Amino acid sequence: MCEWCLKHGDGGKWYFNARNYQKELAEETNAVEHLNDILKVFDRSGVTPVYGMKFAGSGYKLQTPIVGRVVKRIINRVLHNEGPKRKHIGVDGHFGQVLPIEDASYIIENLATEPLTLNYCVCRYMCRGEKDARCLIFGVHSEIVDKIPRYIPENVKRPMDREEATRMLESFSEQGLVSTVWFHPVPFISAICSCENPDCMGIRMRHDYDIGLLYKAEYVIQFNPDLCEGLRACVSACQFGALSFSPTKDMVNVDLDKCYGCGNCRNACQHNALTLVPRNDIKQVAGRY
Amino acid sequence: MIAVRKGKTKILIDLSKCGPDGDIDPRNCTKCLKQCDRPVFHLHHVIVDGDDSWDPSYWQVTPVYISQCTRCMRCIDVCPVNAISVSW
Ligand code: SF4
Ligand code: SF4
Ligand code: SF4
Ligand code: SF4
Numbered sequence: 001m002c003e004w005c006l007k008h009g010d011g012g013k014w015y016f017n018a019r020n021y022q023k024e025l026a027e028e029t030n031a032v033e034h035l036n037d038i039l040k041v042f043d044r045s046g047v048t049p050v051y052g053m054k055f056a057g058s059g060y061k062l063q064t065p066i067v068g069r070v071v072k073r074i075i076n077r078v079l080h081n082e083g084p085k086r087k088h089i090g091v092d093g094h095f096g097q098v099l100p101i102e103d104a105s106y107i108i109e110n111l112a113t114e115p116l117t118l119n120y121c122v123c124r125y126m127c128r129g130e131k132d133a134r135c136l137i138f139g140v141h142s143e144i145v146d147k148i149p150r151y152i153p154e155n156v157k158r159p160m161d162r163e164e165a166t167r168m169l170e171s172f173s174e175q176g177l178v179s180t181v182w183f184h185p186v187p188f189i190s191a192i193c194s195c196e197n198p199d200c201m202g203i204r205m206r207h208d209y210d211i212g213l214l215y216k217a218e219y220v221i222q223f224n225p226d227l228c229e230g231l232r233a234c235v236s237a238c239q240f241g242a243l244s245f246s247p248t249k250d251m252v253n254v255d256l257d258k259c260y261g262c263g264n265c266r267n268a269c270q271h272n273a274l275t276l277v278p279r280n281d282i283k284q285v286a287g288r289y
Numbered sequence: 290m291i292a293v294r295k296g297k298t299k300i301l302i303d304l305s306k307c308g309p310d311g312d313i314d315p316r317n318c319t320k321c322l323k324q325c326d327r328p329v330f331h332l333h334h335v336i337v338d339g340d341d342s343w344d345p346s347y348w349q350v351t352p353v354y355i356s357q358c359t360r361c362m363r364c365i366d367v368c369p370v371n372a373i374s375v376s377w
Contacts, residue, residue, distance in 0.1 A: 043331075046353045047353065055353060057356075059355060059357060063356060126332055126333060127328045129322045148344070149344050
């Protein structure tokens, strides 16, 4: 369990706590006001200065060891801000975590508040100019996005029922996309996205700059060398470069430090050599989200 | 993580060619966004007084992840109005 589970998990994982989805919490956290303000300018988040800091062009700074560490600490504080005075600009209180498809489906089937809608992904539009319906959002979040024509996909049923939404999510996972669940704002949960590296801003921030906008899953991959036949199908299934092929050993090498625990490589493996295990059961990566 | 390059890359977009005041609306082009592997660019709207804030109509491209540019120059080759310059 990560820090969010301890604070908002009620004894379990944060995204399995039913309270985090409810309308009452949306009211308590001013979610409507927050989402209204933030969604209007969400596609500007890469170019909007937040507390005087502009992300555009600051990558060099983030990559220099000392300056980078200080800047990252400040950004993380903003992202994880739960205080009543948080501003609704930039991405205050916006935080997500990778999760395997089983957990994502469970949320859609049991916890997400209706109406459930599928929307164009903001990140892909920002990064590629591509309109791709990949983001499942719930409750008040859906009602606000209804006002934003550029996010509403053509030819997609609106709203969807739970079964349709789950099937959508599963088909995305089969295509190799990574499920992520989002606080919007902390601790109100209002979205499950299906992302890829590097077109997702969240993955990008985390993977390239080590900014805590996105955490790795509560799980990590476990590799059984006895079952691996060296077919290498899993290598191209991993969005994070955690798997590579060793011609000498004729099997796959796994870099646990790079594994985000999405579980997508399992779909590619015909020999069940890859399984997910709880992150905290593996000493090497325990507590490292 | 992507290594820091020695010497910073500079990427400029000529807004008089591509952007709200330019000949091309980037939403109809998006070639540089698709061509760049990383991608370095972002497509975003510009806040203009009197515009509909739910459905803005002014858009431009900004190079955001400049430190990740590999200097491959593909964006320059692909831009129909030569709006991009990459230098270091
Ligand atoms: S978080 Fe993922 S799915 Fe959601 S908007 Fe970003 S890339 Fe798209
Ligand atoms: S190794 Fe498997 S579980 Fe880990 S990040 Fe890659 S695809 Fe996901
Ligand atoms: S030179 Fe290459 S890497 Fe750099 S911005 Fe252009 S397309 Fe991207
Ligand atoms: S390729 Fe050139 S014209 Fe097209 S969006 Fe990019 S900068 Fe604008």
